[in-house]
Structures are given as structure tokens and as C-alpha cells.
Amino acid sequence: EAGVAQSPRYKIIEKRQSVAFWCNPISGHATLYWYQQILGQGPKLLIQFQNNGVVDDSQLPKDRFSAERLKGVDSTLKIQPAKLEDSAVYLCASSLSGTNNSPLHFGNGTRLTVT
Amino acid sequence: QKEVEQNSGPLSVPEGAIASLNCTYSDRGSQSFFWYRQYSGKSPELIMSIYSNGDKEDGRFTAQLNKASQYVSLLIRDSQPSDSATYLCAVIGGSQGNLIFGKGTKLSVKP
Secondary structure (H helix, E strand, O other), X not given: OOOOEEEOOEEEEOOOOOEEEEEEOOOOOOEXXXXXXXXXXXXXXXXXXXXXXXXXXXXXXXXXXXXXXXXXOOEEEEEOOOOHHHOEEEEEEEEOOOOOOOOOEEOOOEXXXXX | OOOEEEOOOOEEXXXXXXXXXXXXXXXXXXXXXXXXXXXXXXXXXXXXEEOOOEEEEEOOEEEXXXXXXXEEEEEEOOOOHHXXXXXXXXXXXXXXXXXXXXXOEEEEEEX
């Protein structure tokens, strides 16, 4: 079974620039998550999709962050404009159904550095 | 935002000892609890889940849950240097039932 694919692995940008991350979940997984993990912290949920609909985006800074999941498969997360405090690892995860008993499978993440 | 609290460590134990990792949570309605292991520079991987009070054993790992005390722990028996990692406690909570992570405890097993 192929895992969750993310790209790029690393990205360095200057503040006020824009950046986009891509995620391809495990085949057949209906639920997709984007997490932000700042160094020394646990992952924080940014947005959760069920198929191509948003379930929860309450912690997504909507003035600068946007995400979409077209056709209920791949997803992109965009930051525009980036701030220094956005430096973090952005983790994509997927699960079969999004229920309590459906474990999350994480991708390798994209490490973003904003200078 | 519901809280999940962990001691950030580092927790250092000698090889072969028992490592004990602790976690408390604030949402009394939480029903599902997980331990993830995260090696440096890698993504989290699920190692244990527990849903009812008591102990759950899987190989060298034992998860313990006490809902009355809002406390969940992970014991690692016969600790190995390869167990050195950050252990993240995660709880299903909040109005949306999302997975909320603690900050993690860094474990170091010395040979």
C-alpha cells in the first residue's frame, strides 16, 4: 500500500511570498487532514476534508491560508503572504473514514522556512 | 481549544529499563486516545490506541487509561536505543471530534 505522498519536502521563501504544498492521500481514504507542526510542538490541525467537503477549518488562518481538495483526492494548501511564524513542518494525513477508530496515516511532511 | 498536556522531557532511561510516559487531557467527554511515535525529522506513526479504562498491552508497549482522572500513560518495557524518539499523546476531542495532540515527550534510551 502506497503511503501519503507530499511535495515538496523542503521549501525556503521570504516573508510576504506565497507557497503551495501538495498532498496525495492513500487510495480510498475519504478523510484528509492538514496539520502544522512548529518545532518543539505537537501537530495542530489546520483543516479536515471529508471527500471534497470541509469538515473543520476552525484553526485555519483564513486571511492567509487556503486549502482545497478537488475531486476528493489530492489536496493543496497555500499560504499567501507568508509570515516568519509560518515556519513549520506541514503534515498531510489521511484516514479511511474519519471516525474515532480509523487511524491517521501521515506523509513525510513539507518543511517550510520563511526568512 | 481542548488541552492535552505532556511533560516535554527529555526523559532519559538506561537500556533495558521501563520508560513511563504520561499525559493528561481536559475534555472529560473524550473517548479515544492514541500514542504516536515521532523520530527526529520524520512524521508521527501510530503505536497504540486505547478506548476503555484499564491496560492494553502490545508487545513491549502498554497503554493505561483512567478516564476518571483524565490520565493516559504509555509504558515501554525493556527499552531499547531504537525507542529514542518523541512520543505524542493524542485525544479525540472538541466539538468536531478532531485529533488533538500534546507537545510530546522526548525519550532518550542510553546504551
